[in-house]
Amino acid sequence: xxxxxxxxxxxxxxxxxxxxxxxxxxxxxxxxxxxxxxxxxxxxxxxxxxxxxxxxxxxxxxxxxxxxxxxxxxxxxxxxxxxxxxxxxxxxxxxxxxxxxxxxxxxxxxxxxxxxxxxxxxxxxxxxxxxxxxxxxxxxxxxxxxxxxxxxxxxxxxxxxxxxxxxxxxxxxxxxxxxxxxxxxxxxxxxxxxxxxxxxxxxxxxxxxxxxxxxxxxxxxxxxxxxxxxxxxx
Numbered sequence: 001x002x003x004x005x006x007x008x009x010x011x012x013x014x015x016x017x018x019x020x021x022x023x024x025x026x027x028x029x030x031x032x033x034x035x036x037x038x039x040x041x042x043x044x045x046x047x048x049x050x051x052x053x054x055x056x057x058x059x060x061x062x063x064x065x066x067x068x069x070x071x072x073x074x075x076x077x078x079x080x081x082x083x084x085x086x087x088x089x090x091x092x093x094x095x096x097x098x099x100x101x102x103x104x105x106x107x108x109x110x111x112x113x114x115x116x117x118x119x120x121x122x123x124x125x126x127x128x129x130x131x132x133x134x135x136x137x138x139x140x141x142x143x144x145x146x147x148x149x150x151x152x153x154x155x156x157x158x159x160x161x162x163x164x165x166x167x168x169x170x171x172x173x174x175x176x177x178x179x180x181x182x183x184x185x186x187x188x189x190x191x192x193x194x195x196x197x198x199x200x201x202x203x204x205x206x207x208x209x210x211x212x213x214x215x216x217x218x219x220x221x222x223x224x225x226x227x228x229x230x231x232x233x234x
Contacts, residue, residue: 005119006030008049010040010066011081012058016106020053023108029115037061041069051077051119053111056093064096071097075144075157077118081106094194095201097156100184117185132167135231139167149232153205162198166216166226175223199224 007024011017012035021031032047034040038060044052052070056063067078077099093101099118102111130141138147144160146153155163161183166174179195180188199216202208208215217225 003030004028005050005115006032006047007115008040008044008047008052009033010035010037010052010058010063011055012036013055016104020106020111024112024115027112035059037063037066040066041073044070044073049076051079051115053115054078054080054098056080056082064092067093067096067098071156079111079114079118094158094197095156097158099158113186120185132164132170134167134170134228137231139164148206155205159198159201159205162195163202163226166224170226170228173219173222173225179224195224 004027007029009017009020009024009031011020011033014035017033017035021033024031032043032049034043037058040054040061054063054066054070058066061069063080067080070076070078078097080093080098080101081104082093082101083104100114102114132139132141136149139145141164144155144157146155146160146163162179165179165182176188176195180186180192183195196218199218200210202216203210203213206215214230215227217227219225
């Protein structure tokens with residue numbers, strides 16, 4: 001059977017790296033392993049992987065910085081491996097441009113599901129150019145470009161996808177389960193706060209007062225609301 005994709009595994013725990021590599025190879029993936037953060041970019045350029053599994057704590061350069069460097073070069077899926085379940089890793093990792101994250105100890109089937117979902121989401125991309133305009137805000141899906149008040153706003157791949165999803169349903173409250181199904185391919189588990197974190201980040205990016213937001217609202221018990229008429233008029 002041909003390879004389902006090439007995965008770059010960045011992990012300094014050799015025991016963990018060995019079994020993850022063996023498991024993924026058994027599942028018909030090609031795996032390249034790197035054990036230091038400062039080696040990643042050279043290997044990345046040489047092997048051109050389809051997805052990166054990236055540990056947070058690495059010698060040389062930490063995983064967050066590596067994620068930033070990778071994101072400057074490519075929009076490929078990046079799944080971070082973290083031993084911490086607290087908000088710090090979640091916020092920093094997602095803002096650095098990670099596609100998803102997995103908390104250690106890694107469960108093989110859960111990891112495989114995340115990999116398959118990330119790769120399939122990358123493949124499903126509309127060839128038709130789509131653009132949304134709300135007053136001074138313009139969002140172009142094909143180019144992943146956001147312009148607000150004449151200035152381009154740099155957003156990570158995850159933030160852009162989340163903003164596009166909300167904006168495409170402007171004026172409607174979108175529940176968390178719908179967001180998770182659309183963007184992560186799974187149901188909301190009642191605990192994962194990643195999209196709450198990302199909404200806070202979007203508010204910062206667009207100067208939306210978190211105490212009294214006008215552009216991105218959270219409707220308690222229901223979900224998120226992108227306000228169509230809150231973006232001014234040139």
